Amino acid sequence: MDVSKIPFDVKKAALLEARNRAKLDDANVASTSFADILKNSIEHTNQLQLEAERMDNLFAAGMVDNIADVTIASTKADIAVSYTVEIVSKVLNAYNEIMRMQL
Numbered sequence: 001m002d003v004s005k006i007p008f009d010v011k012k013a014a015l016l017e018a019r020n021r022a023k024l025d026d027a028n029v030a031s032t033s034f035a036d037i038l039k040n041s042i043e044h045t046n047q048l049q050l051e052a053e054r055m056d057n058l059f060a061a062g063m064v065d066n067i068a069d070v071t072i073a074s075t076k077a078d079i080a081v082s083y084t085v086e087i088v089s090k091v092l093n094a095y096n097e098i099m100r101m102q103l
Contacts, residue, residue, distance in 0.1 A: 041087070045080040052077035 055073040058064040 038087070038091075042084060045077075045084045048073075048077040048080045 052073040055064060055070045059067065059070045064070060
């Protein structure tokens with residue numbers, strides 16, 4: 001496609017629209033803080049743990065016949081906890097490194 005044949009006003013409008021979209025995307029990213037992301041991740045991990053526990057209880061009571069669903073829920077919770085522990089460890093290491101910096 002030859003862009004030289006596109007009228008100038010259309011090009012200008014397209015550029016302005018692209019800039020506005022980029023500004024909106026930047027605003028959405030900037031409005032979500034690290035603390036909010038971490039809080040949401042921890043809440044999600046907690047929900048996965050609760051779901052795994054619920055599935056375990058239902059399986060023990062004989063209300064769930066499919067052991068695969070129970071195993072999947074348990075594995076999801078285990079992986080989420082592992083990642084959460086690793087993230088907390090990395091954050092604490094970064095904090096300690098910053099505190100050791102000399103100004």
